[in-house]
Amino acid sequence: MEKRIIFHIDVNNAFLSWTAILLLQEGYKIDIRNIPAVIGGDEKRRSGIVLAKSMVAKKYGIVTAETLYSARNKCKNLKVYPPNYYWYYEKSHEFHEYLKQFTPNTLKYSVDEAFLDFTGTKYIYSDYIKLAHHIKDEIKEKFGFTVNVGIANNMLCAKMASDFQKPDRVHTLFDEEVKKKMWPLPIEDLFMVGRSTSKRLRELGINTIGELAQKDINFLTKYFKNQAEFLKNSANGIDDTKVEPHKSKSESISVTETMPKDLQDINELKEILFRQTSEVSRQLRDKNKFCNVVAVIFKNHQFESYSRQTKLDNPTDNTEIIYDKVVEILENSWKNDPIRLIGVRLADLCSDRKTQISLFDNNTIEEDDKNSSFQKKIDEINKKFGSNSVVPASIINKIGKNKLRK
DNA sequence: TCTGGGGTCCTAGGACCC
DNA sequence: TCTGGGGTCCTAGGACCC
DSSP, rough: OOOOOEEEEEEETHHHHHHHHHHHHHOOOSGGGGEEEEEOOOOTTTTOOOEEEEEEHHHHTTTTTHHHHHHHHOOTTEEEHHHOHHHHHHHHHHHHHHHHTOOOEEEEEETTTEEEEEETTTTOSSSSSHHHHHHHHHHHHHHHHHHEEEEESSSHEEEEEHHHSSSSSSEEGGGGGGHTTTTTTTGGGGGTOHHHHHHEEEEEEEOOOHHHHOOOHHHHHHTTTTHHHHHHHHHHTTEEEEEEEEOSSSSSSEEEEEEEEEEEEEEHHHHHHHHHHHHHHHHHHHHHHHEEEEEEEEEEOOOOEEOOOOOEEEOOOOOOHHHHHHHHHHHHHHOOOOEEEEEEEEEEEEEEEOOOOTOOOOOOOHEEEEEEHHHHHHHHHHHHHHHHOOHHHHHHHHHHHHHHHH
């Protein structure tokens, strides 16, 4: 069978590069890619972590997701810049649109990563390495940021390859190169081996990808159960995932928020949950979907997380019905501890709500449909005039009642 | 001035039914 | 007094990704 040809294209330090470009455009004299700099959250809002770092900052040992406090300890003259998500959205869009000209088989993997499948195109592109350089250089010239391109016979290896030396590079990791290029790497470098798995592997004396690759499958199964085969295959560079959007059964929409201060007042929590419920249910209606499961997510002052979810009798996209559930969950499951983060998640989404009708449900489907189209109109108005300028009176009443109960 | 936010997938355990 | 087993559905929590 013909070997596949897969590219993985990864924007180098995406958020930081994109902010660098914006700053230069605005007349800023320094290219923050060349100094110790990071894109960071807001410490006053208790979200002070590193979102992206420059290569210079990386040399100081600064890693993504560590606290700004600790990053500053590693580098005294570190510069911190805030993220600009609107701008990132634009850059990301440019990047993904640009890639589509090369093949219809592209997969947007994240804001700053894409897979391209060139299998069966050898009559169009005779030299894939040349093509990769062309893409890389043209992105740099057109958009002002650099990328890494990984070329391989499957997605896993393409992704591993683009992660080799950075920035502004093209790497290959074809099947026959796996032993030489991937096996010597530390186990942490293997895609899908995170902190927990790498710790367990190292405890078993498995320190490199090569050691994992050659380990007996029965031995691995003892410790990693069903994950064992996946791990061993990955270490051997075996992966037959197709370059196509993974049609997952369990789609979900969620919003979570770390509050500037811990909250312990149920009415304050309800106010935030109402805002969050409006947001997620509007997203749900935008997608023309209904949800079957509603969940509330908590993180307390001690950083312990917990969540509670309930299945609905019937799928819905109605803010009010969802908010009722959210409040019910809050009242039944909040442990009365100081809450640092709270959020709402809608899960088990479906596009068709006509599944089953509860015997004791007073709402008919027709009524629900009326509500649904009414809410969509409200969504449109909110879009024009800013969110929550119009909310159904019944919901305002609920909020009002909560406020009165204070 | 310590520790984000949005996702997917997997597993373990309990409830319930036959 | 002792106490099956298979299947399904549901929930909570954890691991991992960017």
